[in-house]
Amino acid sequence: MDINNVKSVYFVGAGGIGMSALIRYFLSKGKRVGGYDKTPSALTEELRKEGADIHYEDRVDRIGEAFRSPRETLVVYTPAVPESHTELTYFRQHGFEVMKRAQVLGEITRSARGLCVAGTHGKTTTSSMLAHLLKCSHVDCNAFLGGILKPYESNLMLSDKSDLTVIEADEFDRSFHWLTPYMAVITSADPDHLDIYGTAEAYRESFEKFTSLIRPDGCLLIKKGIRVTPRLRDGVREYTYSVTEKADFYAENVRAQAGNITFDFVGPGVVIPDVELGVPVKVNVENGVAAMAIAWLNGVTPEEIKRGMATFEGAHRRFDFHLKTDQVVLIDDYAHHPKELAQSILSVKELYAGRKVTGIFQPHLYTRTRDFADDFAASLSLLDELILLDIYPAREEPIPGVTSRIIFDKVTIPSKRMCRKEELLGVIASGKYEVVLMVGAGDIDRLVEPVKEILLKQVNKS
Secondary structure (H helix, E strand, O other): OOOOOEEEEEEEEEOOOOHHHHHHHHHHOOOOOEEEEEOHHHHHHHHHHHEEEEEEOHHHHHOOOOOOOOOOOEEEOOOOOOOHHHHHHHHHHHOOOOEEEHHHHHHOOOEEEEEEEOOOHHHHHHHHHHHHHOOOOOOOEEEEEEEEEEOEEEEEEEOOOOOEEEEOOOOOHHHHHHEEEEEEEEEEOOOOOOHOOOOOOHHHHHHHHHOOOOOOOEEEEEOOOOOOOOOOOOEEEEEEOOOOOOOOEEEEEEEEEOOOOOOOOOOOOOEEEEEOOOOOOHHHHHHHHHHHHHHHOOOOHHHHHHHHHHHHOEEEEOOOEEEEEEEOEEEEEEOOHHHHHHHHHHHHHOOOOOOOEEEOOOOOOHHHHHOOOOHHHHHHOOOOOEEHHHOOOOOOOOOOOOOOOOHHOOOOOEEEEEEOOHHHHHHHHHHOOEEEEOOOOOOOHHHHHHHHHHHHHHHHHO
């Protein structure tokens, strides 16, 4: 089936961040778009307003007439949906073309020049920065992102003059193997998704396979020191980047002062002094070097790069400030891997040295909790105070003996407590806080506004 010729597209798992970018893409092409998601969210409601027919019950009779013809309808699903899903089973049994999200993304971008950003962590911010730099320049781009980018308030960008397409390349379920990158970035390869890959070696090998897919006229940009051995085709150029040591592209003279971070960007034949980070978090220097390198390799001028970096506002749920007063600060972050978590906590402690940092963490997946319990505990022990929620299961069934307790018991700080999600607002209301960091990839973000309201009331009372 030629995806350009379909009349209707139906999404099973419509509320996922990657799926929603495809929904917006097909809506922009004038297709009839509908689908199912497990629960309503701000994102699904936005998609409904934009024209997508989305419902929240896994029932065949909820599938609209516009999506009943196998000849006219493409069905797109996310691997996060169980194979036993009733609607997915119906489509498969009735001769519909059923494709994974990554397959569709691969088809859409095959004729474009894909700028694909992969990595255990850092890929959303790096790809968002890159898209912003290109959009702010004379070069322009399309983009399929893994986060809602401020101030565009979308995870999809389209261009009528550029075939460059920024893609967040997801390694879950080997999804990024469907892509054909023109240029690829690997930000990190710390083992994750061991329920899929089995071993750390198999996880890293998937990144090596990813490098073998780069077009012969393209290039790979890889963070220096990553334990990945590229398998590049003849003609593919390879560059390294770093923020801690010299590489092909690197940062030097990093300065943090009065809430601002500036640095000098150095690359082959280019130096851009005094680059200002629009989102002044230390890890964003590293993400910024990667984004700036790819932008420069695609013809963005030093002046455009400098202006773009200063005006970058970040993606929602990536170190997102929701409250910033003299008395209390509230930050929301998507971190869900131990290394991401440690980076997030250390960034907060550096920004707010001398103030008590309270972390509210919701573990994501039983398997990830089981596989990295020791590492999670070590990261969470960097906090001054911990509130640990129950595991968000996402696509998984419970595993006997695997609960948040296996992390909690290994956390070494004395000020720690476990609580159920339903109890959190009561806990916050009865405590006193200075800097609150809410972290996790589940549905903890739905508690951010209620927590903010409680903290504001406490500030107004004092």
